[in-house]
Amino acid sequence: MHTLVIGLGSMGFGAAVSCVRQGIKTTGFDLNPEALKRFEAEGGLAAAALETCQGIDCVLIFVVNASQAQSVLFDSALFDALNPEALVINCVTLAPSTAVDIANRVEAQGFRYIDAPVSGGAAKALQGRMSIMASGSRHAMMDAQPVFDAIAEHVFELGDTAGHGSQMKLINQLLAGVHIAAAAEAMNLAASLDMDLQKVIEVISQCAGSSWMFENRAPHIADGDYRPLSSVNIFVKDLGIVTDEASHQQVVTPLSDAALALYREASDAGLGGEDDSAVVKVLAKQSNVTLPGSRQ
Amino acid sequence: MHTLVIGLGSMGFGAAVSCVRQGIKTTGFDLNPEALKRFEAEGGLAAAALETCQGIDCVLIFVVNASQAQSVLFDSALFDALNPEALVINCVTLAPSTAVDIANRVEAQGFRYIDAPVSGGAAKALQGRMSIMASGSRHAMMDAQPVFDAIAEHVFELGDTAGHGSQMKLINQLLAGVHIAAAAEAMNLAASLDMDLQKVIEVISQCAGSSWMFENRAPHIADGDYRPLSSVNIFVKDLGIVTDEASHQQVVTPLSDAALALYREASDAGLGGEDDSAVVKVLAKQSNVTLPGSRQ
Numbered sequence: 001m002h003t004l005v006i007g008l009g010s011m012g013f014g015a016a017v018s019c020v021r022q023g024i025k026t027t028g029f030d031l032n033p034e035a036l037k038r039f040e041a042e043g044g045l046a047a048a049a050l051e052t053c054q055g056i057d058c059v060l061i062f063v064v065n066a067s068q069a070q071s072v073l074f075d076s077a078l079f080d081a082l083n084p085e086a087l088v089i090n091c092v093t094l095a096p097s098t099a100v101d102i103a104n105r106v107e108a109q110g111f112r113y114i115d116a117p118v119s120g121g122a123a124k125a126l127q128g129r130m131s132i133m134a135s136g137s138r139h140a141m142m143d144a145q146p147v148f149d150a151i152a153e154h155v156f157e158l159g160d161t162a163g164h165g166s167q168m169k170l171i172n173q174l175l176a177g178v179h180i181a182a183a184a185e186a187m188n189l190a191a192s193l194d195m196d197l198q199k200v201i202e203v204i205s206q207c208a209g210s211s212w213m214f215e216n217r218a219p220h221i222a223d224g225d226y227r228p229l230s231s232v233n234i235f236v237k238d239l240g241i242v243t244d245e246a247s248h249q250q251v252v253t254p255l256s257d258a259a260l261a262l263y264r265e266a267s268d269a270g271l272g273g274e275d276d277s278a279v280v281k282v283l284a285k286q287s288n289v290t291l292p293g294s295r296q
Numbered sequence: 297m298h299t300l301v302i303g304l305g306s307m308g309f310g311a312a313v314s315c316v317r318q319g320i321k322t323t324g325f326d327l328n329p330e331a332l333k334r335f336e337a338e339g340g341l342a343a344a345a346l347e348t349c350q351g352i353d354c355v356l357i358f359v360v361n362a363s364q365a366q367s368v369l370f371d372s373a374l375f376d377a378l379n380p381e382a383l384v385i386n387c388v389t390l391a392p393s394t395a396v397d398i399a400n401r402v403e404a405q406g407f408r409y410i411d412a413p414v415s416g417g418a419a420k421a422l423q424g425r426m427s428i429m430a431s432g433s434r435h436a437m438m439d440a441q442p443v444f445d446a447i448a449e450h451v452f453e454l455g456d457t458a459g460h461g462s463q464m465k466l467i468n469q470l471l472a473g474v475h476i477a478a479a480a481e482a483m484n485l486a487a488s489l490d491m492d493l494q495k496v497i498e499v500i501s502q503c504a505g506s507s508w509m510f511e512n513r514a515p516h517i518a519d520g521d522y523r524p525l526s527s528v529n530i531f532v533k534d535l536g537i538v539t540d541e542a543s544h545q546q547v548v549t550p551l552s553d554a555a556l557a558l559y560r561e562a563s564d565a566g567l568g569g570e571d572d573s574a575v576v577k578v579l580a581k582q583s584n585v586t587l588p589g590s591r592q
Binding site: 096119120121154156158164170172173176178179181183185186188189192193195199202203204206207208209210211214242245250251253254255256257258261262283287288289 | 392415416417427429450452454460463464466467468469470471472474475477478479481482484485486488489491495496498499500502503504505506507508509510512538541542545546547548549550551552553554555557558579582583584585
């Protein structure tokens with residue numbers, strides 16, 4: 001099963017390398033030549049243009065957002081490279097209604113579509129241990145199994161049509177985005193009280209106030225290390241999708257609204273490319289709090 | 297070591313019973329005669345009035361709030377019941393500055409004070425497995441060890457003066473209160489999208505969006521079961537302490553503010569005595585969402 005991975009960023013690169021390790025013939029495509037070189041060094045095949053690809057049975061899409069996904073699907077040579085009934089597995093986080101729309105257009109061309117947003121972070125992706133929130137026809141899911149086995153630890157099968165996968169990712173991103181902002185708020189208050197931040201992490205991680213994101217991101221704040229695992233701008237985008245979808249449903253989301261405002265302020269302050277935990281810098285500035293690693 | 301437990305609510309009752317089980321001579325005091333009867337049935341000694349108590353070496357305070365704690369300490373016969381240098385272990389959630397103030401007044405009477413707010417919930421309390429965020433003199437902590445061993449799984453020693461324990465509890469309650477509100481917001485949005493709520497819990501619990509509170513409280517919402525483990529009014533109080541302390545430090549807390557507004561709205565709507573996850577009912581009403589267990 002010749003597999004093409006489009007977008008060799010942190011998640012896509014991990015998925016592509018995991019496929020190679022499982023003996024799947026895998027071609028990677030990215031606009032960044034450095035990413036292609038890194039992939040070739042791992043034993044993958046590099047494509048500098050989609051026009052050079054052919055005979056693809058399965059394509060995994062790992063671009064940044066809905067507009068890039070639509071562009072690569074509908075405004076490129078991709079469909080010419082695909083075999084009939086090829087699997088199109090879209091791993092991009094996008095609105096459920098967009099997932100349904102894209103699925104309809106892809107299936108109208110005779111290809112099969114799986115709505116398959118992922119979770120887990122770059123480290124797990126590189127180990128072939130991401131989580132996939134997947135929905136698509138039973139038959140497509142079965143044919144995708146070798147690829148899913150290569151890249152994922154958990155594959156949640158959420159329904160036989162597109163949209164269900166993206167709905168679950170939406171709920172996950174709501175919680176993840178709010179929890180990172182809450183971790184930042186808690187660490188900023190703790191810093192203002194001159195608490196030992198390492199001790200805060202040690203204790204809270206064993207108490208009812210803990211979250212996956214607190215355990216993962218609070219150490220970045222305590223260490224003053226904002227090298228991006230996932231960036232502020234990812235949550236500007238993803239909480240934007242959450243609040244748009246909620247507005248569309250006429251559903252109130254006061255916590256997501258408050259968190260999104262923080263990510264936007266951070267992005268506007270030039271922190272968009274830093275780790276998402278850098279939202280704490282917005283809070284610290286507004287509160288006159290000195291954080292670890294910041295200039296006095 | 298004759299121990300007196302004041303306040304036999306869900307946490308205090310669990311602590312008192314755990315002391316009895318470890319062979320510590322334990323007297324319980326509560327204004328509710330039913331609570332006293334239940335404690336006697338577990339082998340404890342019941343005191344209907346503090347005037348009848350004497351020879352107490354250690355008192356554990358488990359009343360609801362700072363004002364009750366101050367009243368039982370300074371406007372009752374408690375001090376007459378205490379032996380010289382008795383241990384006063386205050387497990388009530390209160391502002392760090394209040395903890396310092398109370399400690400000073402207790403120590404001025406010749407007693408020893410431990411600032412010891414707790415976490416873990418009623419079920420763990422009953423198993424002698426709560427968590428204690430403790431600060432107090434090294435000597436007092438050593439003497440308290442048999443009681444801590446009886447009631448707690450984790451004792452975090454956070455410093456040699458009062459206030460440090462309450463600071464950590466403050467941070468925990470900020471996170472816990474925001475995470476419950478976030479879980480409610482996520483479940484309400486999922487319900488509006490007609491998602492399978494049990495599936496949401498199953499998937500999110502294994503993804504980056506999870507939190508201790510999500511795993512614990514989201515099932516209440518999916519089951520439509522709002523019998524209180526911990527009530528809405530507890531978080532009206534505790535997030536009130538968080539935001540007061542933050543204001544005092546001139547620290548901004550936009551997520552705590554948004555969550556506190558929800559708990560207050562729930563309390564104003566007559567839901568104060570329900571499980572804290574009942575904040576979801578405020579969101580559902582504002583969003584015209586029908587939740588499990590609600591009247592159509």
